[in-house]
Amino acid sequence: MESKSSDENCNNPNSELHPSKLMMASHFLRALFRIQHTTTDSSFAGRSRKIRRAAYASMAYSVGTKRSWSSALLRKLRSRSRLRSPNPRRAKYAALPGKPRVARPQQREMDQAQVLRELVPGGTSMDDCRLLEETTDFVRCLSTQVRLMQAVVDSVSI
Amino acid sequence: MDMHGCNSLKNEDNLDYTYSGNSSDWQQCNPSIGCLDSGNPSATVSQGNQIGSTPCSSISMADPFGAGLWNLSTESTSLDLCKDKLQGSSNQITGNSMSIGGTLLQTGSGVLRPSLSHFPSDSAFIERAARFSCFGGSDLGGMMNPYSAAQSQIPHSDASRESSGAQIQKNEINMMEAVRGASLSTTDHGSKEKDNSHAAATIRKRPSEGMALDQAKVASQISGEMDDDNVELEQKAEQNSSSAATSRPRGKQVKDGNESSKEDFIHIRARRGQATNSHSLAERVRREKINERMKLLQDLVPGCSKVTGKAMMLDEIINYVQSLQQQVEFLSMKLAAINPRLDIDIEAVLSKYVLLQTCNGPSAAMGSSSGIVRPPPLHASQQGLAQAGLSGMINLPDLLRRSINAQMTAAQGYKEEPKMQVPNAWDEELHNVLQMAYNGTVNLNTHRVQQ
Numbered sequence: 001m002e003s004k005s006s007d008e009n010c011n012n013p014n015s016e017l018h019p020s021k022l023m024m025a026s027h028f029l030r031a032l033f034r035i036q037h038t039t040t041d042s043s044f045a046g047r048s049r050k051i052r053r054a055a056y057a058s059m060a061y062s063v064g065t066k067r068s069w070s071s072a073l074l075r076k077l078r079s080r081s082r083l084r085s086p087n088p089r090r091a092k093y094a095a096l097p098g099k100p101r102v103a104r105p106q107q108r109e110m111d112q113a114q115v116l117r118e119l120v121p122g123g124t125s126m127d128d129c130r131l132l133e134e135t136t137d138f139v140r141c142l143s144t145q146v147r148l149m150q151a152v153v154d155s156v157s158i
Numbered sequence: 159m160d161m162h163g164c165n166s167l168k169n170e171d172n173l174d175y176t177y178s179g180n181s182s183d184w185q186q187c188n189p190s191i192g193c194l195d196s197g198n199p200s201a202t203v204s205q206g207n208q209i210g211s212t213p214c215s216s217i218s219m220a221d222p223f224g225a226g227l228w229n230l231s232t233e234s235t236s237l238d239l240c241k242d243k244l245q246g247s248s249n250q251i252t253g254n255s256m257s258i259g260g261t262l263l264q265t266g267s268g269v270l271r272p273s274l275s276h277f278p279s280d281s282a283f284i285e286r287a288a289r290f291s292c293f294g295g296s297d298l299g300g301m302m303n304p305y306s307a308a309q310s311q312i313p314h315s316d317a318s319r320e321s322s323g324a325q326i327q328k329n330e331i332n333m334m335e336a337v338r339g340a341s342l343s344t345t346d347h348g349s350k351e352k353d354n355s356h357a358a359a360t361i362r363k364r365p366s367e368g369m370a371l372d373q374a375k376v377a378s379q380i381s382g383e384m385d386d387d388n389v390e391l392e393q394k395a396e397q398n399s400s401s402a403a404t405s406r407p408r409g410k411q412v413k414d415g416n417e418s419s420k421e422d423f424i425h426i427r428a429r430r431g432q433a434t435n436s437h438s439l440a441e442r443v444r445r446e447k448i449n450e451r452m453k454l455l456q457d458l459v460p461g462c463s464k465v466t467g468k469a470m471m472l473d474e475i476i477n478y479v480q481s482l483q484q485q486v487e488f489l490s491m492k493l494a495a496i497n498p499r500l501d502i503d504i505e506a507v508l509s510k511y512v513l514l515q516t517c518n519g520p521s522a523a524m525g526s527s528s529g530i531v532r533p534p535p536l537h538a539s540q541q542g543l544a545q546a547g548l549s550g551m552i553n554l555p556d557l558l559r560r561s562i563n564a565q566m567t568a569a570q571g572y573k574e575e576p577k578m579q580v581p582n583a584w585d586e587e588l589h590n591v592l593q594m595a596y597n598g599t600v601n602l603n604t605h606r607v608q609q
Binding site: 032044047048049050051052054055056112113115116119120128129132133135136138139140142143145146149150152153156 | 444447448451452454455458459469472473475476478479480482483485486487489490491492493494495496
């Protein structure tokens, strides 16, 4: 049965996916179509930024405030959206994760935990133990989001 | 020296035993506490209650109790007596210790272990107990009652004595741990919890050895880590016996203030050759926690199983997180580029999807989807989708692909290419819902496209 085979295939990959993947999918698709419907005139770069933000927002919304990284992410997004209208320049300070940054040549010498703290949202105020916990959940959620986006791209791009 | 001989004997025995659970620790400690002293060490010895060098040292630890009766000579004497009683039955041994424990409890010496019911049924334990040189003999069965009676006194035991009692317990835990072996059940969590709450597992410093073997592990927070603890306790059993043998159990309460609330703190036992400073112990707990989490991360990050070492692992994790973020960026750009082509009213779809989720079950989704889809007129392309959705084998990419294809074919008049579903990790409901949305809105889309 094809459904069975798909189930078997789904078993292993599903184990790596975040438990709230369906919520994530719904949030993200909603945001995606909203962006597509409402900002047809904006530039490509603006749209891609919006989509990226929507991806992180859907991640954070689906997880809620159970995790500190999601709360930190939500806070960042809300402050960004609040700052957006009055002063677009201020949005720079609330940089979303994954913003392409300059490669640091001395990254290896830096404390790796510090690097990880900067990568994971809300990680700067965590001890190592909690940092690893949050990293685990963040990685799971992020990989689920990537897979979701990849699926959408695959379906749309034929 | 007899003491040393006794100790060495005990050490060997302890090395052989594996620790099966914390409960066994606690249970082991009880009899030893009984042995410690109810006020007359010589009497105790004569009863052959000594469980070995550890109890002897534990008895010395009873000094805080105010017994102050034990000294080296006494220990050696008791050890001699222990050897004499070696031939006693193991049941007797445990019985004796338990009776002593009962008396000791009555003196408010400290927390004793519950559930000595394991003792009689533990043949392996009996074997091991028989090997101990310092066991006396008395009826084991009779011990249970005084113990249970004594147990009830545990909650009422003097708080001030708890720490000292706990210290003694620790020694005995180590002692009895080896005795109990792996045969004892580890499921006695309830009693263990009780023990933990009562046992003041303060980290005790033995001045002569510097080995904090007296730390009892309280798994009130980390019941899941019991297995790890057990392994550690096995290793510590050896340590305990050897250290107990050589140390003078002076009652020295160290770091008592730090662990006043027993439920809140995790008590660990120092391993052989490791520092027993409370700082280093906390450090070890922290390190173990971190190692656990690193293992979880290792499973999550692909290609990390070969990498060993924290630094390399962290490098891999950092690289993986960065690569995921870059992928999100890249995919968002891709979506921005191709987005205009997607023209599906997803809101309705997703609301239905959430509803379906609550109903749950792919069949339910399929049934309701088919029901919802039916009313709007279906195109030929839509029918293919509907059938695929009903069969429940569409996955997200295929569904969206079909919708796009249908949209395009409707616009361009091409024949829709049937695409077989690719195994995907996404649920079928999502696909069905998307299909429904497509079916619901394709008419509008075609109209829009054709205009």
